[in-house]
Amino acid sequence: MPPISRGEVSYITGAASGIGRALATLLIAQGGRVIIADLNSEAGAEFASELNKKAGSIIAIAIKTDTTVWEDQVAAFQQAKNTFERIDYVFANAGIAEHPWLPPFDPETATSRPLVKPDLATVDINLTGQLYTAALALQTFERQEIGPSGFRGKLILTASVFAYYPSRAMPLYAASKAGIINFMRSAAQYYASKNITVNAVAPNLVDTPIAPDVLFVPFRERKLLSDMQLVLDQFQKFLGGSTINGQALSISQDNVWVHPADTHMFEENDPACELISVELFKLFGDNTL
Template sequence: MPAISTAQCYANAAAFKGRTVVITGAGSGFGRATAIDFAKNGARVVLGDVDAKGMGETVAQIERVHGSNAVVSRHCDVTSWDDQVALFAAGAKAFGSIDIVLPNAGINEIGRFDPREDGDATKLTKPNLKTLDVDLTGVLYTTRIALWYFINDKRSDPGLRAIIFTGSMSTFYGSEGVMYGAAKAGILGIQKGIDKVCRELNVRVGTICPYFSKTAILTSDFVHPVPKLGYAKVEDVVAAFVAAITDTDPKTNFGCYLIPDQWGVYRMNSQGQFVGAEGARRSREEMKALMSKGKL
C-alpha cells in the first residue's frame, strides 16, 4: 500500500487550471505523460524536445482533446541555452506567464567511465560528458531561466508556481553509470541551492524519483536487477508530479517523491524523512537494504 494514494496526489489538481507549464523532454516518457495529464486538468503546456516526431505525437494527443489553444511546442536541445530561452519565450508570448517548470529532459549513460570499457585502454582519453550535459547542465539552464521569469513576474498575486525536477532512485543510491548517477545526485544539490530564492518567491520545489519504469530510456535488452520490485508505473510517476506541484502543505515543499517499485508513491520531506502510513517506518538505510534484496 503506497504512503500516498492516487486520490491524495490529485486532491488539489484543480489548481492546474489556467496555469502555464513548461516541460522539457516532452516527446516521450514522463514528459509526454505529464503534459497530457496536466492539460486534462486545465493547464496550458509549453513543450520542448529534440525529437520532432515524438513531440508532434504528444502535441497531437493534446490538441485532439483540448484544442490548439492549450499547447505550444518548439524544438529544444536542453544543452543549448538559446533553445531553452526561446522555448520559455514562446510560452510567455502565447500564454502571458510561466507558472510551473519541469526540467525533465534526460538521457541514459553514454559511454563508459572505466577506461577498460570505453575504447582502447592503452590511450588516455577524456570521458564522454554528453549524459552530464543533458541531465545536469540542461537542468541548470532550465532552472536558471525559470527563476528569471518568476523574479520578473509583475502580477500582484501570481498564485501557484513550482519547479519540479525529474530525479531517480539513483539520486539517493547511486548508479553503475557514473555520469548518470552524478547528474541525478546533482539534482538535490540544485534543489538545496535554490531553497532561499524559491522560498522568497513562494515557489514550490520538489524532485520525483522513480526506479526503473517502462519508458524509452530503457533499451530493449534491459534486465531488471531486482525483478521482485517490478517497474514504477508511469501513472504513479505522473501522480507524484501532480502532488509535488499542488500539495498545499508547506511541510512537503522541497521534498522528494519516490516511486521505487510497482506499488506506488512514497513521500519524503525536506529533512529526508519518509512520511505517510507506510513510509513513516522506512529510513533511507532500510529502503536501500530492501531494494538490494528485492524485498521492498
C-alpha cells in the same frame, strides 16, 4: 491531491515521450496548457497536434529544444511566454540513461590504448540541461505576478533514487541526479520566502523510452519497475495550492517516501555552513538574509 487551476501553463522538457509526455497528458486533463520542449521535433509536433485537435483549441505548443543549448531554451521560454503570456509550472525533466564515460577497465590492453577524453553527455543533459531550465524558470517567475494558485511559479525537477544510492554501472547518471537533489534543496531554501517552490521527484526505473526495451525485460519479469501513475501522483502533490517545498519524493515499485536530507554531523557543520551563506550573499550583493 491538489489540482492545477484551469488555464495554468506548464513548460515540460522531454515532453514528447516517457514521463514528460505522461505529465503533459495529466495536466491537459486538468484544464492546463503545455509547452512540449523536446529535441525530437517530429514527435513533439505530433503530440501537440493530437492534444489541440482533441481540445478544439490551442492548448499545447511544441518547440524543438536541445536542453544543453542555452540559446535553445531561451528561445523556447520566449515562445512559450509569447503564446500563453505566463508560465506557472516548469518541469525540468529531459534526461538520458548512462553513456559510458570511459572504456571498460582492462589492464591487459590499457597500455596499447590512448588516454581518452571522458564522454560527459550524461551530465551535460541530466544536470547542465536541467540547470539551464531551472535558471530560466526562476528568472521567469521573478518577472511575473502571483498566479491563480497563489505562487509566482513552481519548479519541479526529475531526479532518481540514484541521487542517493551509488551505481557501479552508472557513475555519471548517479552524479548528475545527486547534483539535481542538492541543487533542489539549496534553491528551495533561497526561494522559500519568494512565492516560489522547488521540489523533485525521484523514481527508480520506470518503463519509458529512455533506454532500449531489451533493458526492461528482466525488470518486468521480476516486477521491479515503478508504476507511471504512482510517479505522476508524486508530481501532482507539488501542484496547485500545495505549499510543499524542498522535498524529494521518491518511488520504487509500490514504495513512496520523502527522502530525508543527510543530517550526519549536521550540528557540527551548520554554523560554518550558515555563515558561508551570509558572507557570500554580502559578496554577491544579495539582500537575502
